[in-house]
């Protein structure tokens with residue numbers, strides 16, 4: 001598979017599949033088998049359905065990390081944010097494609113699928129979601145245009161090979 005095709009298909013492979021309680025409308029990510037809001041009614045057990053999060057949301061809290069955890073040494077400083085998705089669940093993730101001082105509470109972001117880290121000598125590469133600023137003219141984030149920094153790394157997904 002070509003690198004370009006791999007990156008096009010990655011969002012579908014690592015989608016933000018959650019669950020939704022059709023009794024009260026609450027969305028969960030990761031998905032839950034029952035709804036904590038409804039459990040005392042026992043009505044939610046059959047009411048949970050798969051739900052696809054859009055990945056869009058806004059930063060509600062964030063931290064600039066200067067001391068990297070093992071495996072993240074090349075990335076400091078980086079930003080880890082709590083992102084409240086438009087559907088409700090709050091996700092934690094790194095904010096990319098923007099300098100740390102360009103991140104602010106209220107920044108509109110969208111989940112994007114990136115290499116998270118490379119593990120050990122086997123070179124197992126983990127992918128998952130990170131957040132990138134959305135081009136929103138009303139709340140324009142500071143930073144380079146996403147197109148300039150969207151170049152796919154020349155990495156292969158050995159984890160799934």
Ligand SMILES: [Zn+2]
Pocket residue numbers: 021022023024025026035036037038044
């Ligand atoms: Zn519920």
